[in-house]
Amino acid sequence: MTLGKSSLDSITPQDHRAGFVAIIGAPNCGKSSLLNRLLGHKLAIVTSKPQTTRNRILGVVTEKTGQIIFYDTPGIHQSQKLLNRSMVAQAKSALADSDVCLWLVDGLKRGLDHQSALESVLSRGQKPLIVAINKSDLMESADIEAILEEVCEQIKPDGAAVISAKTGEGLSQLKKLLIDKLPVSPALYDEDELTDQSYRAISAEYIREAVFSLTRQEVPYSTAVTIDSFKEPTDEDRRPLYRIEATIHVERESQKKLIIGQGGRMVKSIGTKARQGLEEFLETKVFLTIFVRITHDWSEKEKLLEEFGYLDPDIK
Numbered sequence: 001m002t003l004g005k006s007s008l009d010s011i012t013p014q015d016h017r018a019g020f021v022a023i024i025g026a027p028n029c030g031k032s033s034l035l036n037r038l039l040g041h042k043l044a045i046v047t048s049k050p051q052t053t054r055n056r057i058l059g060v061v062t063e064k065t066g067q068i069i070f071y072d073t074p075g076i077h078q079s080q081k082l083l084n085r086s087m088v089a090q091a092k093s094a095l096a097d098s099d100v101c102l103w104l105v106d107g108l109k110r111g112l113d114h115q116s117a118l119e120s121v122l123s124r125g126q127k128p129l130i131v132a133i134n135k136s137d138l139m140e141s142a143d144i145e146a147i148l149e150e151v152c153e154q155i156k157p158d159g160a161a162v163i164s165a166k167t168g169e170g171l172s173q174l175k176k177l178l179i180d181k182l183p184v185s186p187a188l189y190d191e192d193e194l195t196d197q198s199y200r201a202i203s204a205e206y207i208r209e210a211v212f213s214l215t216r217q218e219v220p221y222s223t224a225v226t227i228d229s230f231k232e233p234t235d236e237d238r239r240p241l242y243r244i245e246a247t248i249h250v251e252r253e254s255q256k257k258l259i260i261g262q263g264g265r266m267v268k269s270i271g272t273k274a275r276q277g278l279e280e281f282l283e284t285k286v287f288l289t290i291f292v293r294i295t296h297d298w299s300e301k302e303k304l305l306e307e308f309g310y311l312d313p314d315i316k
């Protein structure tokens with residue numbers, strides 16, 4: 001899934017638009033769900049826990065009138081830990097590289113200070129700002145009106161939409177609002193190229209997602225996943241098969257015990273869940289082997305964060 005430059009330039013109409021949109025917002029407001037829904041593929045992992053996404057993920061949406069290149073980002077939140085600071089820096093640098101900011105709001109959460117949250121990543125006047133109120137499938141129309149007014153009054157966006165990343169409601173309108181704010185440009189990527197993420201990187205994320213959904217408290221946040229070996233199907237395979245070996249890194253012995261579980265039951269469940277997700281994504285059988293290892297204090301060590309792909313270059 002590597003991206004090449006577009007070959008569409010010659011046939012692009014004069015008013016075609018293309019550019020980058022950073023999806024920014026609080027943890028759990030639905031940024032990764034929105035990206036997946038827009039792409040029609042599950043590239044970004046989604047969990048009910050905040051702070052799942054650790055790095056920026058690019059997804060390309062191509063429409064007749066324009067091409068939107070989205071960045072999914074980690075949520076904006078305050079914390080002193082290196083991993084968390086790097087996550088906020090990832091959101092900031094995605095925004096710096098974008099043409100438009102999409103501020104995504106969890107419609108179920110009223111009374112938030114959107115203005116100061118937004119100011120922590122963006123100084124006003126810098127970029128066009130579009131707001132989307134998400135999770136409309138769970139909201140009454142009176143509440144939708146109220147939160148729309150509340151958010152728009154605070155941050156005075158250049159456009160607003162009410163959407164559901166779950167049902168897809170409002171997404172056409174949102175795409176239209178975003179395309180209108182992008183610069184006139186031919187498509188930047190080929191239409192069939194969805195992302196800059198490799199299958200290898202996506203595989204690590206699916207394993208991390210399984211850990212997030214099956215373990216509790218601090219365990220998921222203390223977990224990193226690396227892919228030690230990634231073999232694509234070969235012509236010799238009787239039936240096509242990906243062979244993947246991965247390591248789940250935890251920070252302490254107690255966490256290792258929880259990840260392995262009684263008689264290895266937890267790591268087995270994690271493996272099964274991740275494998276099923278990957279088989280659906282890759283549309284091919286997967287043979288997945290998982291090791292569990294203690295890598296002391298990885299979340300505080302710059303070199304390890306870099307190795308795991310979670311470090312934002314700007315934080316160095």
Ligand SMILES: Nc1nc2c(ncn2[C@@H]2O[C@H](COP(=O)(O)OP(=O)(O)O)[C@@H](O)[C@H]2O)c(=O)[nH]1
Pocket residue numbers: 026027028029030031032033034045046047048049050051052053075134135136137138163164165166167
């Ligand atoms: N009902 C509903 N749930 C949603 C919607 N969008 C996201 N969610 C849920 O909200 C939680 C957080 O979503 P996620 O995409 O990981 O949020 P992120 O942290 O902003 O990336 C998950 O449990 C999603 O299933 C939506 O439009 N409707």
Ligand SMILES: [Mg+2]
Pocket residue numbers: 031032033044045046052053073074
């Ligand atoms: Mg996310």
